[in-house]
Amino acid sequence: MKVFxxxxxxVKDAPGVxxxxxxxxxVGHSDTLVxxxxxxxxxxxxERVIEAxxxxxxxLNQELVELKEFHxxxxxxxxxxxxxxxxxxxxxxxxxxxxxxxxxxxxxxSFVYDQVVSYGELLSTTIIHRYFELQGWKSYxxxxxxxxxxxxxxxxxxxxWELTQDLIKTKAKGHQLVITQGFIGSNSNNFTTTLGxxxxxxxxxxxxxxxxxxxxxxxxxxxxxxxxxxxVFKHTELLRxxxxxxxxxxxxxxxxxxxxxxxQPLQRKEIPLYVKSFENPEGEGTAVAKGKTLxxxxxxxxxxxxxxxxxLSSIDFSFIVEENISYIFGLLHExxxxxxxxxxxxxxxxxxxxxxxxxxxxxxxxxxxxxxxEVKEQVDLFTVRHFTDQALESxxxxxxxxxxxxxxxxxxxxxxS
Ligand code: ADP
Ligand code: ASP
Ligand code: MG
Numbered sequence: 001m002k003v004f005x006x007x008x009x010x011v012k013d014a015p016g017v018x019x020x021x022x023x024x025x026x027v028g029h030s031d032t033l034v035x036x037x038x039x040x041x042x043x044x045x046x047e048r049v050i051e052a053x054x055x056x057x058x059x060l061n062q063e064l065v066e067l068k069e070f071h072x073x074x075x076x077x078x079x080x081x082x083x084x085x086x087x088x089x090x091x092x093x094x095x096x097x098x099x100x101x102x103x104x105x106x107x108x109x110s111f112v113y114d115q116v117v118s119y120g121e122l123l124s125t126t127i128i129h130r131y132f133e134l135q136g137w138k139s140y141x142x143x144x145x146x147x148x149x150x151x152x153x154x155x156x157x158x159x160x161w162e163l164t165q166d167l168i169k170t171k172a173k174g175h176q177l178v179i180t181q182g183f184i185g186s187n188s189n190n191f192t193t194t195l196g197x198x199x200x201x202x203x204x205x206x207x208x209x210x211x212x213x214x215x216x217x218x219x220x221x222x223x224x225x226x227x228x229x230x231x232v233f234k235h236t237e238l239l240r241x242x243x244x245x246x247x248x249x250x251x252x253x254x255x256x257x258x259x260x261x262x263x264q265p266l267q268r269k270e271i272p273l274y275v276k277s278f279e280n281p282e283g284e285g286t287a288v289a290k291g292k293t294l295x296x297x298x299x300x301x302x303x304x305x306x307x308x309x310x311x312l313s314s315i316d317f318s319f320i321v322e323e324n325i326s327y328i329f330g331l332l333h334e335x336x337x338x339x340x341x342x343x344x345x346x347x348x349x350x351x352x353x354x355x356x357x358x359x360x361x362x363x364x365x366x367x368x369x370x371x372x373x374e375v376k377e378q379v380d381l382f383t384v385r386h387f388t389d390q391a392l393e394s395x396x397x398x399x400x401x402x403x404x405x406x407x408x409x410x411x412x413x414x415x416x417s
Contacts, residue, residue, distance in 0.1 A: 001172075001211045005035040005182060005204035005218045010278045011124055012040035014077025017131055023219060023281045029137065033178040033207055036128055037200040038120025039074065042067065043183075046117045053101055053116075054109065060101070068094050071123050078131050086130045093123055110154035111191070114184075118145075118192045121181035121200075129179045140175040147171050148185030148206060150193045157185060157193035159206065168210035180207070201259040205273075209265040216271060217285075218258070219278040224286030225250070225257055228301035239286050241295040246385070247273070247288045253383040253411070254304040263288070299391040304381040307340060308355050309403055309415050310364075312371040313348040320349045327370070335363040340381050341413055343404055350404055352381055352415050379403060382414040 004024075011017050016039075024032070038046075045067045052059035068090065075086045097119050104112060125141060132139035147167035150157035164185075172178050182200020185193050195202055201218055208216045225247070226236040242250070244267035251260035257275065266273050266288075276285035294300070312328065314320055328349065332339055337353040337360070344350070360375070367373045380400070384391050392412060396402065400416040407413075 001213045002032045003035065003204050003208040003211070003213045003216045004032060005200055005216065006037065006278065007200060007218070007220065008037045008040055008042065009221045010219055011036060011128065014074050017074065017078055017128055019278060020128065020219075021131065021135060023278055026281045027217075030176050032176075033172060033180065033211065033213075034128075035180055035182045035200060035204040035207060036121065036125050037182045038117075039071070039124045039127075042070070042120035042124070043117055043197070045070075046120055047113075050109075050113050050116050053112065064094065064097070071127065075127060078127070079134065082134070086127060089126050089130070090123060093119055093126070108154070114154045114157075114192050114194045117194060118181075118184040121184050125179050125181050132177065132179065137177060139177045139179055142171055142178050142180040144181040144184050144203065145186035145190070145192055148195075148203065150185045150187055150195070152187050152191075152193070154193055156196040157187070159185070159195075164206065165210040168207055172207070172211060195261075196259075198256070198259050199261070201262040205262045205265045205271075208271050209269055212269065213271055215274060216266060217274040217276055219276055219281075220257065221278065222257065222275075223277045223280065223283055224275045225255070225288075227298050229256070229303070232303055233301060237296065237298060238284070239294060239296070239298075239300070240284060241292055242286060242288050243291060243293050244288060246293050249385060249411075250300060250302065253302045253385070254381070255300070255302050258288075294386065297386060299387050300385040301391075302383040302385070304340065304354070304383075305378075306355075307352050307379050307381045307415070308360060309350065309352050309376040309379050309417075310367070311348060311350045311374040311376075312367060315370070315372055317347055319346050320344055324370075325349065328367075331363060331366060335359045337363060341404070341406060341415065343406055352379070352404070376403065376417060378417070380416045382416055384412045385410060387412045 006020055010020060049063045052063050071090050072087055075083050075090060079086055100115055129139050129141040147164060149160045149163045182203035183194050187193050204216050222230060223238050225239045225242060227239060228236045230236050244263050247258060248263045251258045270290055273288040274285050277283050336357045339351055339353055341352040364373055364375055382395060395414055402414055403417055404415040
């Protein structure tokens with residue numbers, strides 16, 4: 001079996017869905033499981049629905065109306081005069097969502113979040129499944145929540161691998177073409193959970209692992225994995241082949257083309273991952289597999305914008321040693337600040353963090369009781385894998401101030417402001 005994943009950008013409108021069908025016609029669609037994300041920026045729109053529900057109830061209806069319109073326009077573009085039954089499906093999902101929001105008593109933000117955002121993927125896969133049927137294809141719509149089983153950690157749920165594997169094998173069996181949702185799962189009480197933003201790549205890897213798939217292909221709006229994000233860098237080159245380890249490193253440092261959790265399950269079973277362009281399905285793309293680190297072996301650039309640099313120094317010139325460091329890490333964990341880079345000297349300690357959950361002010365307040373604290377917000381963390389002297393020179397000369405620099409054999413990192 002082959003696993004394909006199509007992200008939001010590939011199905012952002014009716015022509016996008018038509019193109020998805022063309023891709024499947026070109027590369028074949030028998031013995032295939034297709035994982036699809038929410039259409040376009042639907043997950044962001046659903047996040048606004050949740051925000052309105054908790055904080056600005058007057059906006060709620062407007063947000064829902066706009067999102068429904070967006071989906072109905074796509075339905076119209078695909079099914080034309082045969083739209084009615086699919087439009088009814090869309091109305092049905094929005095009815096369900098309304099009912100949930102009206103009757104929900106749970107104050108838990110993360111719980112509500114997962115119940116609501118999951119509609120993005122339910123809507124997209126339902127519309128695309130119906131469009132497959134219109135082509136005369138026999139397609140099976142699988143509710144991912146029936147097989148992706150997780151714990152109760154809403155918004156970043158952890159997988160129950162044993163149970164999930166068994167359920168996927170049972171539910172996907174006997175179908176030539178399966179369409180299912182990325183990103184979503186359910187817990188032991190059958191409440192919907194999600195795997196974290198951008199988690200559909202990871203879903204594809206989970207399905208592939210359970211099915212011992214021959215490969216996974218993620219279809220993107222880029223020719224494959226490039227040696228830098230083309231939205232940030234002018235001249236980028238296609239990486240034809242990358243080892244699993246290198247891909248994990250690139251994803252970890254922030255190359256957002258692959259979700260970092262995707263690689264581990266694939267690597268365990270040595271299932272190759274292809275990253276290809278949905279605009280050019282017969283293009284070469286990138287193969288992530290066992291073997292060569294990188295082909296071509298060139299520097300790879302990754303930028304994480306809007307990070308925070310915190311510099312701590314001891315108030316009384318005492319050393320910053322194990323005890324203090326473990327206290328600092330304890331706080332960073334408690335305040336949910338992913339650590340990107342650290343550097344320490346005898347009496348100072350610098351850490352570059354991601355203020356993902358907006359808890360920086362709380363953290364700084366606590367730190368000030370024990371240290372001198374300097375905070376620099378909106379810094380860029382710049383990483384170069386397989387750097388050369390020339391690559392490092394170009395960073396030093398790009399007009400930004402270097403606040404911190406660190407190097408290992410393969411990786412150079414800079415905090416720039
Ligand atoms: P999806 O539609 O699957 O959600 P994403 O938008 O998450 O796709 O990922 C594709 C985007 O990733 C590209 O448009 C590109 O801007 C960005 N990107 C970041 N780093 C890289 C890289 N190294 N190579 C290719 N694309 C990259
Ligand atoms: N729709 C989800 C998101 O936008 C999951 C994904 O696209 O991978 O985060
Ligand atoms: Mg994405």
